[in-house]
Amino acid sequence: MSAPHTPAPQDAPEGDHPPLTASEKSYLPSIVKGIGITLQRFFKPNFTVQYPEVGPYDYAAQDRAIGEVNPRHRGEHILVKDEQGREKCVACLLCMAACPALCIHIEPEPAPWDDRERRPKVFEIDMLRCIYCGYCEEACPCDAIRLTPKLYTPTTSRTERVYDKERLLENNPEAQVPQRPRK
């Protein structure tokens, strides 16, 4: 489908660049020019963020500051609670099917409440396997799982990185807003 190679341009110059002039060959002007450019840069605003002291999001509005917590940042998950503090999840397993890393494990059980049929008995996410793609959030039909801007917390063992239902429900309390945040 693609076009055949076009013939080489006829009027192409002999070589792409003019040869070095005598002053360029002598290094000296180049050194002065290079130092000049570097010195100009010296007086431009600093780009570096002093990370552990200054978080990735809370630096004052600088050149690259995002300024506030990016609501789309794909960090650790939470399971969302409804008004009565129960998990919203109805154990429909759509997130499990959507997950490309196969890291969600759900075991449904009949729900003791009237407004839904099932709820998860076990809801585990293997955070070491998770690739933080956000597909689970996209697949959930009732806004029960969200990726939040929380960065990963270090742990000392691998088993701690498998988050169970309780941990996911309590994970990032600031993100526990009933309305789905606009993305």
Next chain:
Amino acid sequence: MSSPTPQATSLSSDPIPTRQFGDGAISLEPGLGEKDMIINFGPQHPAMHGTLRLILRLNGEKVSGSEPDMGFLHTGFEKLGEYRTYNQFIVVTDRMNYFSAMANNTGFACAVEEMLGIEIPPRAAAIRVLMCELSRISDHILGIGLQGMDMGAFTPMLWSFIEREKVYDVFELTSGGRLTTSYTRVGGLAFDLPDGVEYRVRTFLDRLDDTVRDMEGMLARNRIFMDRTVGVGVLTRDEAIDYGLTGPLARASGIDRDLRRDRPYLGYEQYDFEIPVFTDGCVYSRYQLRLAEIRESAKICRQVLDSMPAGEINALGSKATLPSKDDVYTKMESLIQHFMLSMPGHGLKTPASGEIYSATESPNGELGWFLISDGSAVPYRVRVRPPCLFAFQSIREMIQGKLVSDVVATMSSLNVIAGELDR
């Protein structure tokens, strides 16, 4: 204890199998002269960009034969594609090319859409173009920076990383991820552009001109840089065609071919841009070409922002994209469609024996996807045509008879992405 003579050791106990390439001119084994020795350049070498291995036959400082060896980063991405749905595979395409994930996302989504005959809305196409061109800028500017660094110019590399961080800030605002963006979906995009992206991209483009000018000032007419690059790693036009090179490497060798113009996709024909072509085919030409392409990409980005169409970002009529969340919560049909697309065993409706080869112009050249569908939501076969594969093969021609230091210069000008090369 009688030890064998040195050259006998290097010959007889050499584990490299005897292989002939082409006309045998650059084979490794036969006719190994007395002074020749075989060394491994990589896979663990600071000047190799990624886990790439180059077996060199050296005669003193001169390369008298070489063989690129690949497969150290083989991850089975293509096989993974046979076990992941079309949308799930998009996260794999991120990891294939970690320099320009957005371009890979877009390429794969375009291939699936072409197979299914989905027309994406103009806004989605414009946003994809914007993201592709931003990733082209970040890829090329980093490529130039690393090229300078391999030549001993450390400062431009740091500047290029600053520009890349700014591009990644835009990506993070838009998609939620810096490196692994996973931004496109079959039939559209994951999210619309958030507020403030336009301002951010425009300020980035304005400052980019300064940085490009600074980098050019440091490198372009610098005698050390020119001595190391001009006439080094030359690939003639015919050799480039023989090796199947595309992208910047081909255009630096005088092949005037760019899929954005020759086989327009995503509405590239609306934008006004030039395809820079250089004729020398040496490392310096590639540097010049990347610099020129950065400027053209910045031009395209500005045009996209000026003419950004309004409207939907998903081809909702095609039944291939998830309906909007608000609809899923409130409307029955949308909920049913959501379930039909997300449930295991359901998903995209694909033709029973669909087959497509679709290519887009990624920063490194023609990135092709060959897909076979079998009617299920999971592809029967996913095959990638990575541009780097051909570039890495052709290094054999470029370094024949050159010095070892030229190998480093040539290698860095190829911009080989190991993840994509080995898949």
